[in-house]
Amino acid sequence: MTTTDPTPALRISGPADLLQAIPYLLGFHPARSLVLVGLADARLVVTARMDVDDLADEATLRHTMASMLRGGARTLVVAVFDDDPPASGTGPAWQGLPADLRSRCAEAGVAVGVAADVADVLLVARGRWWSLRCADPGCCPPEGHELPEAPPVVAAATYAGLVALPDRDSLGALLDPVADTDREAMVPHLAAAEREAGEARTPVLRRRWELRQRRALLTAAAAADSRTVDLDVAVVAGFGVALRSIPVRDAMWAAADGGRIDGRPLWRELARRLPSPYDAAPLFLFGWGSWRHGHGALANIACDRSLASDPAYSAADLLL
Template identity: 30%
Template sequence: MTTSPFSREFESSDDQAQSWASRESEHLSEPGELIAAIPALMGFSPEDSVVALCLMDTTPKTLGPIMRHDYFPNIGSELAPAMHSALEQFVRVCATEGTVAVILVMIGDHPLGELFDIAAEFNDMLTGNGVELVDVFAVPVIARGRDWMSILAPDRHGRLPDPGSSSVAAAQVLGGRVIRASRSELVRSVRGQSSNHATIGSLIDRGRAQIASARCEAHCSNDPFAQVRREVEEVLAFVERMRRGVFPDARECAHLALVLSDVRVRDTVMGLAATEYADSAEALWMILTHELPVPECSYPATLLGFFAYARGDGPLAGIALAYALEADPEYSLAGLLDNSLQAGMRPDGIRRLAEVGLDLARDFDVSAMPEAR
């Protein structure tokens, strides 16, 4: 791992695709089908990567979290320190998850000797933790017709089917998840390229005094939560507009940035992740992440990361949280979520924060907050 908050090489995914994959275990028991399903499981097609598929049994029928890390070539005859650290991180997550076995897939045009070295090192690490390495596959790129082979049994080989035609890909597309062509495409989808940053930044600066005054007045009133309630309800109104396909303009984006700067508002709207408004709210966070300048983009980027994390989309969550920390390295919630993601905490543990948000909505008497689904 590097120390930069943005250039993360590790992602994990643990979402509804795994349950679909379990139902398709008859097909995924074929190595080619399993390798071809990786882009759908990850949400993008990995390149020059090492992918570990956790099994809660010794067959793909019990597929668990999927982990990916950049591939690092050997330094001389030794594994690169970054590659060794990546394997250690895989093993830590396996231990946390109670993984029984692992299938390793190495993607890229790499020397066979290096692949053997990585496989041997990973096997030793897993064996020491009571986890079986079921097989290790190598493929230059995940694309139709490309050759794959087993590192452990070279006589096992074949050609990949079309990744876009896999049953897991179909399930993801029907579920509304976009499968990106590459990780860099997923990064661009988060960072965006807005021409409004300067304009919105000026609007934010001009609005600070007004919202600070409103909050001060509310704090001194008989109803200290009145302003928080109003601001949460404003966010809910924008989420409702997103459901109808109406996007916020520059002035509204600036206002939302100021609203989300209050951690009470932010923490409350996290509750939307547990409601039927989750998809629309996540779409709003994506737009705001594009449109808001630094450092204000850290607020919606963190929410985007949380919503993606809560539904099991680790790659999107990691990229969004890394961007939030790049914009504001001291933004504590982004750091907390990012640390949890890197440590392999399951989405169901993070989803408890959405329940806290719903509790806050009740405490603040936000009548417009939808019920948990």
């Protein structure tokens, strides 16, 4: 798995800055969440979020950490967002968390074959924050530190075009499908596109058909990267059928991975307009692109929906 710089550069000067940047890195304000920020050479690689209750599931956390390490992260900073007020600063419920997370990270590193560690574990509760690894009251007082109301990092994130939506449901709404009637209207066009694809019966004709689809998709993806594109219903249907072809899908995957296209605007448009199971491929491609750009939460939402559309769509398992 390769990665790219996930967002426009944000200058992070310390834990408070990182904590207030996290909603913009995720795309929404987390609540009762465990957020993992993956770094490599002080550069953000990827973020991931889990429900606090999922901490009881060791396999889920270990799998998430391993996925981040495979994506290039080597150091993790973990932030717990929980508005239950902590007792004595760190709160007894979280006292053992840093050692536990470091142990699980080390296990994930062994599984992936890399050296990895958790640099810090931070707790955010009701406008204050604590470092759970710091026992120095001069540095980390028992009452914690107050989060500033309008830090420069938030202004920088907003200026860079980053958005923090109210919650995870609001983030997921970015991928909500169009009206059922609009999706149903796609059915005859999909049937026509399937008939056209089926006419390529010989290996030579099939390769020619795949090449045409790849070229058309690359052109549309490049156009959608730079401006809003209004796609005709027949074009959307044709792309939906084309992306059911593994060679065509893989060509788009490779093009995005190699930086030839971003692709996410087109994949989002297709995912919202195509009915199941045709939306599975664009949802996966959108999820992959989101993961490469550091948006682990949105990637997970996209891949969850890809598998809900087509439970046999195994590529989506790569990001879960």
